[in-house]
Amino acid sequence: MELLPLLLACSLLFTVAAPARDITSVCASQIRDFPHRNSSGLHLTLHHPQSPCSPAPLPSDLPFSTVLSHDDARAAHLASRLATNNDAPPRRPTSLRKKAAGGRFDDSLATVPLSPGMSIGVGNYVTQLGLGTPATSYAMVVDTGSSLTWLQCSPCVVSCHRQAGPLYDPRASSTYATVPCSASQCDELQAATLNPSACSVSNVCVYQASYGDSSFSVGYLSRDTVSFGSSSFPGFYYGCGQDNEGLFGRSAGLIGLARNKLSLLSQLAPSLGNSFSYCLPTSASTGYLTIGSYNPGQYSYTPMASSSLDASLYFVTLSGMSVGGSPLAVSPSEYSSLPTIIDSGTVITRLPTSVYSALSKAVAAAMGGAARAPAFSILDTCFEGQASRLGVLAVGMAFAGGATLKLPTRNVLIDVDDSTTCLAFAPTDSTAIIGNMQQQTFSVVYDVARSRIGFAAGGCS
Numbered sequence: 001m002e003l004l005p006l007l008l009a010c011s012l013l014f015t016v017a018a019p020a021r022d023i024t025s026v027c028a029s030q031i032r033d034f035p036h037r038n039s040s041g042l043h044l045t046l047h048h049p050q051s052p053c054s055p056a057p058l059p060s061d062l063p064f065s066t067v068l069s070h071d072d073a074r075a076a077h078l079a080s081r082l083a084t085n086n087d088a089p090p091r092r093p094t095s096l097r098k099k100a101a102g103g104r105f106d107d108s109l110a111t112v113p114l115s116p117g118m119s120i121g122v123g124n125y126v127t128q129l130g131l132g133t134p135a136t137s138y139a140m141v142v143d144t145g146s147s148l149t150w151l152q153c154s155p156c157v158v159s160c161h162r163q164a165g166p167l168y169d170p171r172a173s174s175t176y177a178t179v180p181c182s183a184s185q186c187d188e189l190q191a192a193t194l195n196p197s198a199c200s201v202s203n204v205c206v207y208q209a210s211y212g213d214s215s216f217s218v219g220y221l222s223r224d225t226v227s228f229g230s231s232s233f234p235g236f237y238y239g240c241g242q243d244n245e246g247l248f249g250r251s252a253g254l255i256g257l258a259r260n261k262l263s264l265l266s267q268l269a270p271s272l273g274n275s276f277s278y279c280l281p282t283s284a285s286t287g288y289l290t291i292g293s294y295n296p297g298q299y300s301y302t303p304m305a306s307s308s309l310d311a312s313l314y315f316v317t318l319s320g321m322s323v324g325g326s327p328l329a330v331s332p333s334e335y336s337s338l339p340t341i342i343d344s345g346t347v348i349t350r351l352p353t354s355v356y357s358a359l360s361k362a363v364a365a366a367m368g369g370a371a372r373a374p375a376f377s378i379l380d381t382c383f384e385g386q387a388s389r390l391g392v393l394a395v396g397m398a399f400a401g402g403a404t405l406k407l408p409t410r411n412v413l414i415d416v417d418d419s420t421t422c423l424a425f426a427p428t429d430s431t432a433i434i435g436n437m438q439q440q441t442f443s444v445v446y447d448v449a450r451s452r453i454g455f456a457a458g459g460c461s
């Protein structure tokens with residue numbers, strides 16, 4: 001693991017990852033990496049977390065089994081959000097970590113549960129965001145499963161990890177302001193982060209964003225001008241993180257795109273429109289994130305569903321699946337037997353166990369003579385050989401209202417090593433999730449204004 005020990009001296013935080021020259025030239029051709037705004041919205045480049053062209057790539061030797069174990073932690077975290085009993089008393093953070101010296105960081109800033117963490121960035125795609133005046137650009141993971149945007153923030157009173165590029169320094173921005181505890185945005189934090197806000201001794205609102213038991217950011221709720229290329233938006237609310245655990249890929253922070261008022265989407269919606277679309281690329285291609293208007297004709301749509309258990313996540317209703325055109329041998333009601341989230345940061349799609357079992361059987365039958373291989377981590381339908389040599393396997397996913405995802409082999413099977421490929425789905429008994437392996441290279445639109453989600457093939461360059 002490349003994570004640095006918790007209480008690293010701040011001087012180390014300015015280490016800049018130097019991209020190798022050969023990678024620079026490989027990437028130059030595929031990077032349209034200039035954010036720009038035109039009449040069809042604000043256009044950003046998205047990078048796969050392991051793309052060599054990402055501004056903050058994961059370590060290239062990261063084992064896939066590690067990716068899968070983090071993916072399981074993320075899926076469990078999303079499921080636990082829906083399992084939370086709303087009548088339960090507010091969670092009381094237990095561990096306390098106090099700033100040893102200096103005293104600028106009061107106790108209320110250090111009260112989220114602690115454990116060594118590294119989950120946030122493993123499955124999340126990366127883009128660049130500008131912040132401050134003058135603007136500096138930061139590599140940020142993009143997350144549809146959370147709302148608050150935050151980034152590591154000087155002086156990193158408790159902890160920052162090494163990140164690509166310089167650390168955000170509020171003192172260097174002429175437009176920076178902290179948000180007082182009395183602001184309505186401070187009250188909004190409970191719904192945005194599912195953790196209570198706190199108030200510092202100097203009356204600054206303190207946020208606590210946590211992502212399962214393994215990663216979190218705590219710091220000051222702040223305002224500054226956010227920018228993408230030449231488009232800037234003053235007065236953007238975000239977190240200036242003073243204690244950050246879990247940014248695995250040297251990103252500076254996280255962009256929240258879920259449905260709370262504090263999310264980047266909600267804050268930019270008055271200027272751009274309340275919708276976003278993306279194409280999640282493979283590690284060898286480049287994708288996009290567009291905020292604002294989109295071309296409605298190309299998509300097939302399903303209603304954006306809601307759940308009273310968590311108003312900020314994006315829910316869909318799965319209505320059917322097929323392998324090679326034949327429907328699975330499962331009762332239609334099984335497809336929607338669990339709440340189903342669509343999420344950009346979960347890698348492997350989780351299906352209700354009965355649906356998964358039928359899919360596994362149908363895929364095994366469709367694979368004909370391919371020899372079975374042992375399970376790999378959470379993937380239990382594995383075959384000897386690489387996906388590209390094992391023939392064509394088409395899986396269809398249908399959603400309420402008629403939206404479909406017609407998945408070609410590359411969205412169905414994943415090579416876990418040189419001689420084994422596995423079905424890239426897993427079973428769950430709690431919360432079903434449409435993951436990013438299955439969304440890769442499709443255009444997906446989240447039209448919050450019209451409460452619908454759309455899919456279209458062929459979105460990444």
Ligand SMILES: *[C@@H]1O[C@H](CO)[C@@H](O)[C@H](O)[C@H]1NC(C)=O
Binds near residue numbers: 038039040043
């Ligand atoms: C806006 O920019 C996007 C991305 O570069 C491009 O695909 C689109 O055609 C542009 N739209 C207009 C109306 O120029």
